[in-house]
Amino acid sequence: MGFFMARNLAKNRPQSVTPLPPTLVWNRTKSRAEDLVKEVGDDKAQIAKDPEEVARECDIIFTNLANDDVVKEIYLRFAQALEVGTTIVYIQESLCHMRDPQDSPSLKPKIFVETSTVYPTLAGELDTLIAAHNARLVMAPVFGAPPAADAAQLLVVMAGDYRSKKEVANILIPAVGRKVIDLGGNLEKAPTFKLIGNSLILGSLEILAESFTLGEKSGISAELVQTLVKDLMPTPILVNYGEKMVHDLFDGSKGFAIDGGIKDATHIRRLTTELNSPMPALDTAHQHLLTARALHAAARDRGEQVFETLDWSSLVAGTRVAAGLDGFDSGKVCVPRHVSYASA
Structure with missing residues (x-):
């Protein structure tokens, strides 16, 4: 930058x-x-x-x-x-x-x-x-x-x-x-406003990650969910970060590095605590960022990391792992044989 x-x-x-x-x-x-x-x-x-x-x-x-x-x-x-x-x-x-x-x-x-x-x-x-x-x-x-x-x-x-x-x-x-x-x-108003803005972005990333993961678990590809994002909410932030998540493009040297994302999430959570203004989506996003960074560190220890550093869109790894999927390889999604629905 x-x-x-x-x-x-x-x-x-x-x-x-x-x-x-x-x-x-x-x-x-x-x-x-x-x-x-x-x-x-x-x-x-x-x-x-x-x-x-x-x-x-x-x-x-x-x-x-x-x-x-x-x-x-x-x-x-x-x-x-x-x-x-x-x-x-x-x-x-x-x-x-x-x-x-x-x-x-x-x-x-x-x-x-x-x-x-x-x-x-x-x-x-x-x-x-x-x-x-x-x-x-x-x-x-x-x-x-x-x-x-x-x-x-x-x-x-x-x-x-x-x-x-x-x-x-x-x-x-x-x-x-x-x-x-x-x-x-x-002077404090400008950095406060920046944190509010980043909370919008990070919260949106969390919702994207959860929606893609739900799609994968239900047998609907993340690519298809991404087409819905483009049709319903065609904003550059959602579309661009959606592409990164769908195609595992987590190179932090070409985006916003995950350490910066964790720092910003920590600042936002501190601000919400001081002002008694809960943001549960940010709490979850922060945890998923930490999960992604931990997975990346473990992969580095094994000599298996794909990228030197992660982009903060890699928080999708947290939602994937929580759902029993591979964190960084969307190609390993196990599609269920069928999905059944019961109605009363």
């Missing part, structure tokens, strides 16, 4: 009278950043040596990271880099007094844009980390699978300072996304 977003930002930068410098990119796996620069050219993107360089050199910093712990780790590094930068600027201004410090480009407020899916209360922690360093935070999680990110069709949710949101929106639309939903100034 982050790769496509960064690539599209680099390729479709806002128009400016003064030519903009290349987009500065950083990834834990350096080869990914190298691939991006190779694709767009070094006139549009350059590789930062570390997150600290990004924080010091850039006016607007976008982050898209795996989980809450990684997000907080990176923002701690940002804050430490800004602390050093602030000290240097103070010393320089004290020595020269050649211009009003407020006119110094180095004192222009930076904007940090967090696009990951995180627990809402983390927003306040991140804001506290950077607010002391003349920086503003915009929480801007995105909806859309990697293909949507590739096509710059993401749905962006924003919360934070109004002027900062406007500036960020002008950069992201249409370079990265198709639409912005503004949740106001409360």
Whole structure:
């Protein structure tokens, strides 16, 4: 996801009278950043040596990271880099007094844009980390699978300072996304909204998985049930994830990896607990995700795993196993000889 977003930002930068410098990119796996620069050219993107360089050199910093712990780790590094930068600027201004410090480009407020899916209360922690360093935070999680990110069709949710949101929106639309939903100034609202959205997706996956499994158990193929999905509920999410389940296309490198799905489900369940708002479908989906991951780990131990990592649509393995079927191989479905119905 982050790769496509960064690539599209680099390729479709806002128009400016003064030519903009290349987009500065950083990834834990350096080869990914190298691939991006190779694709767009070094006139549009350059590789930062570390997150600290990004924080010091850039006016607007976008982050898209795996989980809450990684997000907080990176923002701690940002804050430490800004602390050093602030000290240097103070010393320089004290020595020269050649211009009003407020006119110094180095004192222009930076904007940090967090696009990951995180627990809402983390927003306040991140804001506290950077607010002391003349920086503003915009929480801007995105909806859309990697293909949507590739096509710059993401749905962006924003919360934070109004002027900062406007500036960020002008950069992201249409370079990265198709639409912005503004949740106001409360930073926690955007990640909360993202979790609500993911609960809709994950709950739908659970219903799909259960329906396909019921079809297989009753002697009606999952392929036939999928045709019903296409006719009755032809939404891209249901159709696309239905295809993955029906054809055992559980490659997490081409979709949403199961660890991310479990993280999101855990966040949603925590939120429902705190707000006394039960979501039993999410409880079940969470258990089926754990079952799928456990089955995959056991297959890896035997050297029999098909994919390096699973897509979260593999939760269908949980419903299949619960029904006595093979978790990852729909070809092993045992079709009953007959189905009888009794009526009073």
